[in-house]
Structures are given as C-alpha cells and as structure tokens.
Amino acid sequence: MPELVVIADQLFAPVPGGTGRYTGELLRALAKTAPDDWVVTSVVCRRSDVRHAMIEGVNGPRVLPMPRKALLAAWQAGIPYWPGGDAVHAPTPFAPPRKPVAGKYAKGTLAVTVHDTVPWTHPHTLTPRGANWHRSMVARAMRRADVVVVPTQSVADDLRRYVPGTSSVRVIAHGVAEVFNAAEDAQVRVDVSHLDLPDRYVLAVGTLEPRKGLDVLIDAVAQLHRNTVFAPHLLLVGQPAKAGMDPAALAAEHGLAPDAVRVFSKLTDLELAEVMRRSAVLAAPSHAEGFGLPVLEAMAAGVPVVHSDAPALVEVAGGAGVTVRRGDATALSDALRDLLGDPLWSAQLAAAGRRRAAEFTWSSAAEAMWQLHVEGYEDSRQTVRARE
Numbered sequence: 001m002p003e004l005v006v007i008a009d010q011l012f013a014p015v016p017g018g019t020g021r022y023t024g025e026l027l028r029a030l031a032k033t034a035p036d037d038w039v040v041t042s043v044v045c046r047r048s049d050v051r052h053a054m055i056e057g058v059n060g061p062r063v064l065p066m067p068r069k070a071l072l073a074a075w076q077a078g079i080p081y082w083p084g085g086d087a088v089h090a091p092t093p094f095a096p097p098r099k100p101v102a103g104k105y106a107k108g109t110l111a112v113t114v115h116d117t118v119p120w121t122h123p124h125t126l127t128p129r130g131a132n133w134h135r136s137m138v139a140r141a142m143r144r145a146d147v148v149v150v151p152t153q154s155v156a157d158d159l160r161r162y163v164p165g166t167s168s169v170r171v172i173a174h175g176v177a178e179v180f181n182a183a184e185d186a187q188v189r190v191d192v193s194h195l196d197l198p199d200r201y202v203l204a205v206g207t208l209e210p211r212k213g214l215d216v217l218i219d220a221v222a223q224l225h226r227n228t229v230f231a232p233h234l235l236l237v238g239q240p241a242k243a244g245m246d247p248a249a250l251a252a253e254h255g256l257a258p259d260a261v262r263v264f265s266k267l268t269d270l271e272l273a274e275v276m277r278r279s280a281v282l283a284a285p286s287h288a289e290g291f292g293l294p295v296l297e298a299m300a301a302g303v304p305v306v307h308s309d310a311p312a313l314v315e316v317a318g319g320a321g322v323t324v325r326r327g328d329a330t331a332l333s334d335a336l337r338d339l340l341g342d343p344l345w346s347a348q349l350a351a352a353g354r355r356r357a358a359e360f361t362w363s364s365a366a367e368a369m370w371q372l373h374v375e376g377y378e379d380s381r382q383t384v385r386a387r388e
C-alpha cells in the first residue's frame with residue numbers, strides 16, 4: 001500500500017502556535033479521509049518521548065535517526081535525506097529538499113505548506129535567524145517541491161510576488177475543529193472556574209509577538225477604560241515568542257490597572273473553546289497573517305469578531321467580521337465600543353460568523369490534500385516508468 005508520510009515534529013515545538021494546531025488537525029483529518037489503498041504515517045526527529053505525536057488512525061510516529069537541530073541543518077544545507085514514504089507532506093517549511101538522483105527523481109512526491117510570507121513582508125517581526133531560515137527553506141520549496149500549499153489566495157499572490165519558483169501553488173484553507181462549535185452545538189463542555197474569568201472581556205488568541213498587533217489592542221482597550229463605563233477586561237491566550245513582547249509592561253505604559261490585562265500562556269483545546277464562547281468579542285489586530293485561524297474558531301463559537309485589514313484576515317472573514325485599519329488603535333477601540341454597546345448588532349454579527357465558519361472544515365482540507373498527493377504519486381510513477 002502506498003504511504004503518505006507527514007512530518008509531525010512541529011507538535012513538539014516550544015511555541016507550536018497555529019502551525020502546531022494545523023499539523024495535529026491535518027493529521028487527524030488525513031487519517032479519517034484516507035483512500036482505501038493508502039496509509040498515513042507520522043515521523044518526528046529523534047527524541048526519547050514521542051507520545052505527544054500519537055494520533056488515532058495514524059501509524060507511528062516513526063522516529064528519524066537525527067535530532068531536530070541536526071536535521072534542520074542537513075535539510076537547509078540541501079542534503080537529500082528522504083524521511084520515507086511514497087509521498088511526503090511537510091506542514092511547515094521544515095522539509096527535505098527534493099533532488100534528482102542518478103538521473104531519476106528520489107522516491108516519492110513532496111508537498112510543503114507555507115503559512116505566510118511574513119519573512120518578506122514583515123521581517124522585523126521575526127528574529128533575524130528565523131527570518132533567514134524561513135526565506136531559505138520556502139525558496140527551496142518553491143524550486144523543488146511538487147506542490148506548495150498555502151492557506152489563502154493572498155498568501156499565494158504574495159508568494160509568487162516575492163519568491164521565484166516553478167512549483168505548483170495550491171490554495172487549501174484550514175478548517176475549524178468541532179470543539180469550537182457554539183455552546184448549543186458543543187458535545188463536550190469543560191469547567192473553567194479555576195481560570196477565574198471576568199464577567200466581560202475582549203479575547204485575543206495568538207503568540208505574543210509584535211506581528212499580532214497586541215500593542216495596538218492594549219492601547220485600544222486602554223482608550224475604552226478611559227472613555228466608557230463598561231471597561232472590559234482583555235484576555236490574551238498565547239505563548240511568548242523569541243521576538244516577543246511584554247503585555248504587562250504595555251498595559252502599565254497605557255495606564256491600565258494590573259488586573260485589566262491577563263495572559264494565559266497555555267490552555268487545552270477544551271478550555272480555549274470555553275474561554276472563547278464566554279468572550280464578548282474576539283479581536284485580531286494582526287499586522288500580517290497567512291490565515292488567522294482564531295477568527296474562524298471564534299465565529300464557529302458564536303462570538304463576534306473585529307479584525308485588521310490584513311488581506312488574509314479579510315479573505316477568511318468574508319465580510320462576517322468588523323474590519324479596522326492595521327495599527328489604528330482609535331479605530332479598533334471605536335469598533336470594540338460599538339459592538340460591546342449594541343447587543344443586537346453583536347448577535348447579528350455572531351450569526352453571520354457562524355455561517356461563514358461552517359464553510360471551513362478539516363475534512364474538506366484533508367480531501368483536497370489527498371487529491372494532490374494521489375495525483376502527484378501517480379504522476380511520479382509515470383515519470384519514472386517513462387525514464388526507464
């Protein structure tokens with residue numbers, strides 16, 4: 001039986017973020033939608049404990065002989081180490097270089113997911129090393145991979161603008177996990193009393209880095225505290241990044257009380273879903289995004305969304321959220337104030353968001369992935385037969 005190998009090492013990243021969620025959700029969906037004659041196997045770098053990468057329906061994880069740093073260096077240097085399988089999907093640019101061997105292509109086809117073009121459009125929001133690594137690996141994928149998968153058309157357009165290459169570029173949107181369905185649809189609820197949530201709060205979800213526009217959001221919430229009577233709290237859910245920011249220091253700088261901004265560095269999916277359902281509004285003020293999964297998750301949970309005019313967020317929201325100009329704290333504050341003060345509009349926006357979110361499923365994403373992998377596998381076999 002042909003085997004699809006998925007590189008699952010992002011599940012162990014110190015800050016897995018959206019790419020970690022993407023890797024896990026895609027693996028689960030690929031296993032559930034696999035063609036009858038295919039198997040799915042995950043592979044991870046050498047480590048002693050791989051239980052975190054064990055997913056029902058997925059073989060493995062198979063442990064590669066090299067630790068992550070060594071494999072990162074090898075693949076960046078162009079060493080054509082193939083992780084096995086008849087097709088490989090790399091959910092991030094951490095991927096093998098595909099290279100001709102003895103006049104034929106190495107066994108298997110390769111698809112690489114590129115989540116955004118931030119290393120080109122907003123390199124200052126990353127560490128110099130991180131930006132250089134991503135530019136190098138994405139550029140190689142655009143030259144060597146059979147298919148480069150992107151989550152939105154805006155990323156596809158930017159990728160073609162900034163990175164030359166001959167690889168096919170395919171847009172396959174992310175999905176929304178069932179756990180984020182609105183309360184009346186939720187099959188599993190969880191007790192979050194230990195989190196001591198405030199009665200009314202604005203929520204933002206994402207790694208605590210400058211690109212997410214959290215400084216703008218904190219400024220906007222501070223304006224609400226100065227100019228309105230309902231003064232919502234701000235909850236941030238995300239882990240610090242290497243090129244990070246300090247929410248507490250920013251809050252103090254803007255004159256907010258110490259308890260007005262709270263940070264949860266890590267919640268389970270069930271906890272996050274419950275925190276999201278209880279929020280008054282989700283804010284996504286990012287300067288740049290490739291997709292913006294929390295926007296869809298909030299919409300699925302029945303929560304109104306205010307987002308920046310970053311092209312990917314506009315594309316994903318599809319008019320079911322309130323759009324504000326990037327970097328404009330006053331416009332963001334006004335949008336939050338209007339939503340918080342108008343329950344009818346808030347409910348209408350939440351309903352529109354639920355309809356929008358229903359258009360995105362991980363099953364659909366996985367089926368599109370299978371189509372490109374099966375087609376690529378068959379094309380590869382025909383190419384090898386023709387050369388023989």
